[in-house]
Amino acid sequence: MSKLTAADFAPHSNEHHCHALSRPSLSYWQDAWIRLKSNKRALASGCLIIGLLIFTLLGPLLWSVNSSEQDLDQLSTPPGSARSALIIPDYEPWAGPTTTVTELELAGSATTQSVRLQWTSLPEANGHRVYRNLYPVGEEKAYGIPMAEFFDNNTLYFEDRLDLSPGIYYYSVVALGNNRRPATEAATIRVDVLRATTVDEAIAQGLVEEGEEIAVGDTVNIALHPLGTDYLGRDMLARLMEGARVSLFIGIFAPLLYVLMGVVYGSIAGFMGGKVDQLMMRFADFVVALPFLLFMILFKISFGIGPGESGIFPMLVAMVVLLWPATARLVRGQIMQIREQGYVEASKLLGAKSSYLILRHMLPNTLGVVLVTLTFEIPRAIFTEAFLSFIGMGVAPPTPSWGSMSNEGIKTMLNTPHELIFPALLISITVLAFNLLGDGLRDALDARMRNTE
Amino acid sequence: MMWFIGKRLVQGLITVWFIATATFFAMHNVPGDPLLNDRATTAIIRANLEAKYGLDKPVTTQYFIYLNNIAHGDFGISFAQENREVNDIIREHFPVSAILGILAVVIAAVGGILWGSLTALYRNRLPDYIIMFLVILGISVPSFVIAALSQLGIVTINSLLGRTFLPVAGWGTISHMLVPALVLGLTTMAYLTRLMRSSMLEIVNSDFVRTAKSKGVPPARIFARHQLRNAVLPVITVLGPSIAAITTGGFVVEIVFAIPGLGRFFVEAVQQLDYTVIMGTTVFYGAFLVFMVILVDVIYGFIDPRVRMN
Numbered sequence: 001m002s003k004l005t006a007a008d009f010a011p012h013s014n015e016h017h018c019h020a021l022s023r024p025s026l027s028y029w030q031d032a033w034i035r036l037k038s039n040k041r042a043l044a045s046g047c048l049i050i051g052l053l054i055f056t057l058l059g060p061l062l063w064s065v066n067s068s069e070q071d072l073d074q075l076s077t078p079p080g081s082a083r084s085a086l087i088i089p090d091y092e093p094w095a096g097p098t099t100t101v102t103e104l105e106l107a108g109s110a111t112t113q114s115v116r117l118q119w120t121s122l123p124e125a126n127g128h129r130v131y132r133n134l135y136p137v138g139e140e141k142a143y144g145i146p147m148a149e150f151f152d153n154n155t156l157y158f159e160d161r162l163d164l165s166p167g168i169y170y171y172s173v174v175a176l177g178n179n180r181r182p183a184t185e186a187a188t189i190r191v192d193v194l195r196a197t198t199v200d201e202a203i204a205q206g207l208v209e210e211g212e213e214i215a216v217g218d219t220v221n222i223a224l225h226p227l228g229t230d231y232l233g234r235d236m237l238a239r240l241m242e243g244a245r246v247s248l249f250i251g252i253f254a255p256l257l258y259v260l261m262g263v264v265y266g267s268i269a270g271f272m273g274g275k276v277d278q279l280m281m282r283f284a285d286f287v288v289a290l291p292f293l294l295f296m297i298l299f300k301i302s303f304g305i306g307p308g309e310s311g312i313f314p315m316l317v318a319m320v321v322l323l324w325p326a327t328a329r330l331v332r333g334q335i336m337q338i339r340e341q342g343y344v345e346a347s348k349l350l351g352a353k354s355s356y357l358i359l360r361h362m363l364p365n366t367l368g369v370v371l372v373t374l375t376f377e378i379p380r381a382i383f384t385e386a387f388l389s390f391i392g393m394g395v396a397p398p399t400p401s402w403g404s405m406s407n408e409g410i411k412t413m414l415n416t417p418h419e420l421i422f423p424a425l426l427i428s429i430t431v432l433a434f435n436l437l438g439d440g441l442r443d444a445l446d447a448r449m450r451n452t453e
Numbered sequence: 454m455m456w457f458i459g460k461r462l463v464q465g466l467i468t469v470w471f472i473a474t475a476t477f478f479a480m481h482n483v484p485g486d487p488l489l490n491d492r493a494t495t496a497i498i499r500a501n502l503e504a505k506y507g508l509d510k511p512v513t514t515q516y517f518i519y520l521n522n523i524a525h526g527d528f529g530i531s532f533a534q535e536n537r538e539v540n541d542i543i544r545e546h547f548p549v550s551a552i553l554g555i556l557a558v559v560i561a562a563v564g565g566i567l568w569g570s571l572t573a574l575y576r577n578r579l580p581d582y583i584i585m586f587l588v589i590l591g592i593s594v595p596s597f598v599i600a601a602l603s604q605l606g607i608v609t610i611n612s613l614l615g616r617t618f619l620p621v622a623g624w625g626t627i628s629h630m631l632v633p634a635l636v637l638g639l640t641t642m643a644y645l646t647r648l649m650r651s652s653m654l655e656i657v658n659s660d661f662v663r664t665a666k667s668k669g670v671p672p673a674r675i676f677a678r679h680q681l682r683n684a685v686l687p688v689i690t691v692l693g694p695s696i697a698a699i700t701t702g703g704f705v706v707e708i709v710f711a712i713p714g715l716g717r718f719f720v721e722a723v724q725q726l727d728y729t730v731i732m733g734t735t736v737f738y739g740a741f742l743v744f745m746v747i748l749v750d751v752i753y754g755f756i757d758p759r760v761r762m763n
Contacts, residue, residue: 286471289743295479383595390597391704391720403595410601410709414608424598432593 032368035444042440045433052430056244059237063226067238068398071223073195073205075165076416079228079236082166085195087202087218088113096157104173104187107157111196112164117171118157122185125175127151129182130158133170137188143172151180166195195222228418230408236422243400243423246312250401251382251430254319259374261320262327263366269328270335271358281332284325292322292384296393315394319381327373334366368445375438379431386427402427458751465743470520472739476732477519481512528733532726539733542718547737549624550703550714553634557699561638561645562692566685568642569649573657573684574676584646591643596702600636600709607632622711633710637702641695645688653684689753693746700738 026034036042074081088111097107097118107116122128133144148158160171169191177183197207199214207220214220227236269280299314299321338344344361352360386403388394395401397408402423409420503509507518522529528539568588572581591599607619620629656662657680665675704716715734722730 286468289468289472289739290475379593386595387597387705390595391708392724393720406595406598410597413601413605420598420601424595427595428590428593428598431595432589435589435592 028368032441032444036440039440039443041436042444045436045440048429048433049437052244052248052426052433056241056248059241059244063237063241065225065235065238067234067242067400069234071225071229071233071235073197073222073233074225074229075233076231076412076419077225077229077233078416078418079226081228082195083221083224084219085197085202085207085222086111087199087214087216087220088196089216090198090200094157094159096155101156104171104189106189106191110169110191110193112166112193113161113196113198115160115164115169115171115191115193116157117160117173117189119173119187121153121156122173122175122183122187124177124183125153125185126178127153127176127180128156129174129176130160131172131174132160133172134168136170136190137172137186141186143174143186143188144170149176149180151176164193166193168192197222227422228416230405230419231412231416236418239400239405240402240422240426243402243405244426246395246399246401247382247385247403247427248430250312250315250319250385251378254316254323254381255374255377257316258320258324259327259370259377262324262329263331263363263370265324266328266331267335267358267362267366270332270339271354271362273336273339277332281329284328287322288325290322292318295322296388300393311393312395312399315385315388319384323377323381327370327377330369330373331366334369335362338362338365368441372438372442372445375434375441379434379438382427382431382434454754457754461747461750465747468743469736469740472743473520473523473736474516476735476739477516480728480732481515523736528737529729531722531730532728534727534730539730542730543715543734543737546713546715546718549712550700550707550716553630553637553706553712553714554696554699554703556630556634557638557641557703558692558696559638560634561641561695561699562688564638564642565645566649566681566688568646569688570653570676570681570684572646572650573653576654585650588643588646591639592647596636596640597705597709599639600633600706603632603636604709622709624712624714629712633706633712636710637699637706640702641699645691645695648691649684649688652687653680656680656684659683686753686757689749689756693749696745696749697742700742 091113094107094114094116101118101120104117104119107118110116117130119128127150129149130147131143131145132147133142135142135144137143147160147162150156150158158173170188171191172186172188175183175185197205197220199216202214202220205223207222225235225237227240230236230239265280265284269277269284272280296311296315296318299318300311338361341361344357347357347361382402385394385401386406389401389403390407392407395404397404405423406420406427409423413420500509507515510518526540528543531537531539531542534542568584572584575581604621607621611618611621619632620626623629662675662679665679670679700716703714704720706712707714707717708720715738718730719734719738721727722734
């Protein structure tokens with residue numbers, strides 16, 4: 001046995017035997033945030049949503065083109081079209097060829113101002129008919145649209161000023177035989193029409209900076225439309241930004257309001273329990289069964305908004321009034337569960353009041369589920385807005401929304417797909433981003449849903 | 454079981470009554486009335502007409518007349534189309550919507566169960582990734598865009614084959630129904646696939662599957678007998694709400710594919726403010742949906758005895 005010293009009788013420090021916390025203690029939200037951060041898809045979606053919000057809110061500051069202004073020179077122009085325009089002299093009437101003509105040919109240069117054709121009489125012709133086509137004539141002799149007819153051989157020239165846009169045109173002159181019927185003789189010319197504008201027009205449209213001198217023969221750039229224009233010549237980018245405001249406003253505010261309403265309703269029902277709960281939930285069941293579209297119409301009418309007018313506000317009200325029961329049911333279920341938990345019992349024993357129980361224990365514990373519901377309700381609301389605008393019950397023209405823009409774009413889908421693609425793409429990306437973020441949030445916040453996927 | 458069905462039917466009837474009541478009072482508050490006409494209507498003519506159609510009676514009396522009419526299956530006469538009863542419109546166009554909807558639900562359910570089980574079986578392997586990518590796409594792209602794109606696809610196929618392989622729009626034969634039904638069912642199919650996948654994954658780790666495995670039951674039998682039958686239950690629960698989703702989706706598909714269904718007529722009635730048609734189709738659709746949900750519940754009750762007991 002060793003000798004005991006005074007040091008052995010010193011008070012024992014409890015440092016060594018205590019279970020030290022090896023990791024910092026994390027609150028529910030810190031834990032959720034760490035989980036969310038490790039989820040690449042959810043994080044990317046979150047960035048995308050922030051980008052969309054910037055596009056909507058700050059975009060109009062950078063791109064201040066009026067979304068309802070029509071650029072009649074550029075109707076349904078896809079993005080990336082050539083923008084240069086030649087400055088030419090003012091239009092002067094044309095009195096026919098001044099030089100000798102040997103075949104079907106152009107007089108002067110072909111521009112969007114006018115295309116001047118001159119030709120010599122075709123063999124055995126008693127007159128001529130002029131056609132214009134956007135495609136080559138080909139084997140089947142598709143000459144296109146008849147532009148003019150001349151029933152004698154005196155007039156051997158034609159000036160086309162009808163709705164010319166830059167590009168390739170095929171002009172054909174067909175000989176008219178006896179009885180003014182088209183004969184087989186024909187001549188075709190391929191014409192490359194250049195965009196042209198006059199000095200006055202260029203200044204009037206603001207294509208020339210102040211103080212800059214321009215003269216005939218110069219080229220100027222016509223108005224820039226980064227994402228092209230729609231069928232009325234309105235700038236797509238500006239419209240998409242303005243449409244985003246409508247779509248995201250409805251898409252974010254409506255769910256915020258009706259989820260909040262559902263939370264209040266559901267927590268009251270869940271907390272009260274018994275008869276009150278039964279009654280409240282039965283009423284929610286009825287509201288679920290109510291037809292959404294009918295109430296849309298009703299609200300529109302009761303707000304004094306006609307069939308053709310924009311109905312953002314009635315749409316919001318209809319969504320809030322009719323779509324809250326799903327959240328209410330969810331929150332009620334949660335509250336019912338939490339009510340039976342030990343910590344609530346303990347809190348009650350300590351004399352907590354109802355308001356304290358609800359605010360301190362019940363609502364914070366349902367917040368995760370509510371947040372997840374909210375992110376899933378946002379894409380639904382965006383879809384609903386798009387659907388309503390598509391069938392003409394939502395936002396009415398000229399106010400753009402992504403739904404109404406898609407609706408307009410579908411009509412010209414084959415020729416100018418960009419008018420459908422951009423709004424549809426934005427809807428899809430937004431919905432996708434919110435869905436993925438919702439998945440990530442659910443994994444991070446909802447302990448029971450964890451590890452199921 | 455009979456008691457369960459009876460209880461659900463009574464609940465359904467009350468719900469339909471609620472819809473009808475809400476529709477009536479909502480419509481009653483709409484300003485304007487059918488007798489407000491461009492043509493001059495003198496006060497006496499107006500009073501006579503109102504007496505004839507019961508419009509001079511108090512609202513509650515009108516409400517009971519309306520309920521009585523609905524109970525007898527009479528939804529009134531169209532405001533916008535001459536000499537057409539709402540019943541005729543429903544009788545003529547509802548079968549078209551119903552066929553389209555049923556086909557879509559079947560496609561969505563079968564597809565959802567099939568793809569969902571496939572992804573669960575091939576979890577975290579290539580087929581899972583491909584199908585789940587398509588599912589996300591199906592959930593994110595609005596139905597009218599899918600409808601338009603599928604029309605574009607049909608046009609391309611037809612022009613490649615040089616003959617009409619599938620019609621682009623219209624109604625009549627099976628080939629007319631196929632693509633619209635597929636488009637209509639697609640979003641629901643995507644949701645069901647997700648649901649099926651997660652419920653299937655839960656089942657894969659359950660005790661009874663492990664027991665079956667250790668007993669040496671062949672995998673195909675485990676899949677069919679133990680996993681599929683249990684995993685399919687949550688999918689059947691959401692089929693009721695899915696039918697509602699498919700009905701509203703039907704409006705868009707019917708417009709895009711020019712299908713003469715009730716949805717298209719409803720949208721037209723909405724645009725023309727044809728009140729009786731709106732009311733009639735709303736109550737009819739509401740009743741239809743309520744009873745479809747009940748039907749699903751009853752089927753579910755047959756499959757899962759726990760529901761009956763509760």
